[in-house]
Amino acid sequence: MFHLFYMSLLLALFWLGLSGHYTALLLAFGALSAGLVAWLAWRMDMVDHESVPLHLSRRVLTFWPWLLVEIVKSNIDVVRRVLDPRLPIERSVIRVPTGDMSPLRETIYANAITLTPGTVSLDVSNGEVIVHALSRTAAEEVRTGEMARRVTGLEQEG
Amino acid sequence: MALLLDVLSWICLVGGGFFCVVGGIGVLRLPDFFSRLHASGVIDTLGAGLVLFGLLLQAESLDVALRLVLIFFFLLFTVPTATHALAKSALQGGLEPEVDDDGGASSNS
Numbered sequence: 001m002f003h004l005f006y007m008s009l010l011l012a013l014f015w016l017g018l019s020g021h022y023t024a025l026l027l028a029f030g031a032l033s034a035g036l037v038a039w040l041a042w043r044m045d046m047v048d049h050e051s052v053p054l055h056l057s058r059r060v061l062t063f064w065p066w067l068l069v070e071i072v073k074s075n076i077d078v079v080r081r082v083l084d085p086r087l088p089i090e091r092s093v094i095r096v097p098t099g100d101m102s103p104l105r106e107t108i109y110a111n112a113i114t115l116t117p118g119t120v121s122l123d124v125s126n127g128e129v130i131v132h133a134l135s136r137t138a139a140e141e142v143r144t145g146e147m148a149r150r151v152t153g154l155e156q157e158g
Numbered sequence: 159m160a161l162l163l164d165v166l167s168w169i170c171l172v173g174g175g176f177f178c179v180v181g182g183i184g185v186l187r188l189p190d191f192f193s194r195l196h197a198s199g200v201i202d203t204l205g206a207g208l209v210l211f212g213l214l215l216q217a218e219s220l221d222v223a224l225r226l227v228l229i230f231f232f233l234l235f236t237v238p239t240a241t242h243a244l245a246k247s248a249l250q251g252g253l254e255p256e257v258d259d260d261g262g263a264s265s266n267s
Contacts, residue, residue, distance in 0.1 A: 017224050017225075017228070018224075018225065018228075020221045064234075071203050071204065072204060075177065075199075075200050075203060075204040078184070078196055078197065078199070078200050079177065079180050079184075079200060082180055082181075082183060082184035082187060082188070082197060082200075083180060083183070087187060087188075089188070089193060089258070090258050091190075091192070091193055091255065091256060091257050091258050092257055092258075093255050093257055110238075110242065111235075111238040111239070111242070112238075114199075114237075114238035114241050114242050114245075115199075115203060115234065115237060115238045116199075117196050117197075117199035117200050117203060117204075118196055118199075119196075120192065120195050120196065120199070120241055120242070120245050121242060121245070122192075122242075122245050122246060122249050122255070123246060123249065132192045132193075132195075132245065132255050134193055134196040
């Protein structure tokens with residue numbers, strides 16, 4: 001119930017932010033559509049801690065800036081390789097364990113790997129992510145497990 | 159102040175354009191499907207990100223700024239989803255990733 005309320009609130013705020021019109025009629029439409037979407041999601045049984053990950057909200061604030069810095073660094077590495085006349089790439093496919101991550105954390109982890117240029121997650125199964133890496137440094141970066149540690153930290157209580 | 163903003167925003171826009179072009183070059187130069195995904199990743203993240211940030215500095219109202227931030231936010235969710243969908247369906251379609259380097263790849267740590 002709490003998740004449903006929180007989801008409706010977020011949807012309403014989102015609508016307000018996008019609309020920019022604050023007349024009674026349009027506000028009513030906004031409330032109606034936010035309510036409708038929340039109801040549909042509830043009927044599809046999709047309102048739970050995975051679709052409304054409240055428990056992540058605070059930790060994400062430190063995870064995203066870190067991820068952005070990583071993205072910039074790996075972007076520069078990929079750009080350097082692409083522009084190098086010799087095209088120095090060492091393609092490899094590696095498997096990294098996700099340990100005992102919950103499905104939500106596994107998803108965040110695999111997405112973060114894909115979002116970083118130089119590494120793309122091909123598949124997630126049986127407690128490991130299969131990663132395609134463009135270069136040895138990119139593969140090493142994933143294998144150090146720094147990102148996995150940070151994603152694991154995301155879901156700790158508090 | 160306005161001049162400084164203009165200069166900053168131009169640097170971001172031109173930088174974003176640069177990364178988009180390099181991403182395009184990468185898609186052409188890299189040898190196989192999976193490595194090309196990495197080049198398109200450059201366009202999706204730093205290319206689009208810098209262009210959006212450059213536009214954000216030019217935003218005239220809070221409305222516009224909010225929308226630009228939201229676009230960036232959604233990119234962070236949709237880009238990896240799309241890339242992963244491409245990679246996974248290529249894999250399931252029977253395309254094997256080419257590998258040049260086994261250097262330590264098999265030694266799990």
